[in-house]
Amino acid sequence: FVRPIEKINAVIELYPKGIAGFRRYLDLLSTEPDIADRPGARPAPRLAGNIRFREVSFSYGSRPVLDRVSFEIGAGETVAIVGPSGAGKTTLCSLLPRFYDVDGGAITVDGIDIRDMTLASLRGQIGIVQQDMFLFGGTIRENIAYGRLGATEPEIIEAARRARLMDLIESLPQGLDTVVGERGVKLSGGQKQRIAIARMFLKDPAILILDEATSALDTETEREIQKALAELSVGRTTLVIAHRLATIRGADRILVVDRGGIAEQGAHDELLGAGGLYRRLHEAQFGS
Numbered sequence: 001f002v003r004p005i006e007k008i009n010a011v012i013e014l015y016p017k018g019i020a021g022f023r024r025y026l027d028l029l030s031t032e033p034d035i036a037d038r039p040g041a042r043p044a045p046r047l048a049g050n051i052r053f054r055e056v057s058f059s060y061g062s063r064p065v066l067d068r069v070s071f072e073i074g075a076g077e078t079v080a081i082v083g084p085s086g087a088g089k090t091t092l093c094s095l096l097p098r099f100y101d102v103d104g105g106a107i108t109v110d111g112i113d114i115r116d117m118t119l120a121s122l123r124g125q126i127g128i129v130q131q132d133m134f135l136f137g138g139t140i141r142e143n144i145a146y147g148r149l150g151a152t153e154p155e156i157i158e159a160a161r162r163a164r165l166m167d168l169i170e171s172l173p174q175g176l177d178t179v180v181g182e183r184g185v186k187l188s189g190g191q192k193q194r195i196a197i198a199r200m201f202l203k204d205p206a207i208l209i210l211d212e213a214t215s216a217l218d219t220e221t222e223r224e225i226q227k228a229l230a231e232l233s234v235g236r237t238t239l240v241i242a243h244r245l246a247t248i249r250g251a252d253r254i255l256v257v258d259r260g261g262i263a264e265q266g267a268h269d270e271l272l273g274a275g276g277l278y279r280r281l282h283e284a285q286f287g288s
């Protein structure tokens with residue numbers, strides 16, 4: 001008698017979720033893809049990664065997020081982006097691969113307006129490592145190889161090694177052929193992130209966008225991931241939406257985003273000394 005009632009309960013809980021999901025799916029279907037190649041867009045050359053935001057403004061509909069933001073990042077530089085929640089850090093980074101187009105101003109890479117490059121050639125040179133990595137329900141090998149289709153076995157293994165994945169792979173009876181996701185082995189957040197990093201070693205992009213995890217991983221995993229990310233960012237222009245003190249300190253420069261603009265920029269000690277927003281954020285997050 002109790003079991004059917006439990007089942008009904010489960011259905012009652014699931015039903016609104018299902019409907020909400022279905023609505024989002026319908027919304028998605030009805031969305032016009034407004035980001036497309038401009039007439040005359042050309043494939044980008046191999047980029048060095050000199051990024052320039054020139055008077056960039058952007059709003060989500062009627063909600064302004066960025067107001068005439070200007071800054072430059074040199075090729076190979078690592079920049080930490082910090083700022084209060086909702087300040088626009090994620091938005092700023094999503095303009096670079098053109099998930100949205102700017103409403104005003106321009107973004108150039110190596111002096112070329114990113115709207116004059118084909119989307120595929122632009123996005124092919126930008127690597128993104130996010131907090132919640134999406135894995136396909138295939139094998140570890142397939143999930144890594146997605147970084148560059150056609151990668152050879154030694155290349156995949158080398159990428160896995162550099163991403164500090166070999167201990168995990170060797171501990172699994174089926175190694176690289178282990179199926180992950182719902183039908184296979186469930187991986188931890190840290191393991192998924194390392195698969196994403198391995199993918200990026202294969203992809204070898206000129207520009208890297210890292211969205212650092214806010215949720216705590218255990219210190220050992222954290223250290224391994226930091227090492228792999230540090231290695232990954234060598235020789236690439238790297239933008240990190242940073243939450244960890246070690247990352248922020250290690251960056252070449254810090255951009256402090258606030259109220260639609262860049263409030264401050266500089267190195268850690270310099271900004272602490274200036275006694276502005278960065279110092280307040282730093283004290284609130286890490287203590288004085």
Ligand code: ATP
Nearest residue numbers: 060061063065083084085086087088089090091092
């Ligand atoms: P956090 O540190 O909390 O992740 P953030 O600095 O990355 O914040 P964004 O995610 O860029 O901030 O958001 C900037 C503003 O834009 C916020 O007010 C947010 O609510 C809004 N926003 C973000 N994404 C969208 C969207 N797709 N549609 C409408 N508004 C959005």
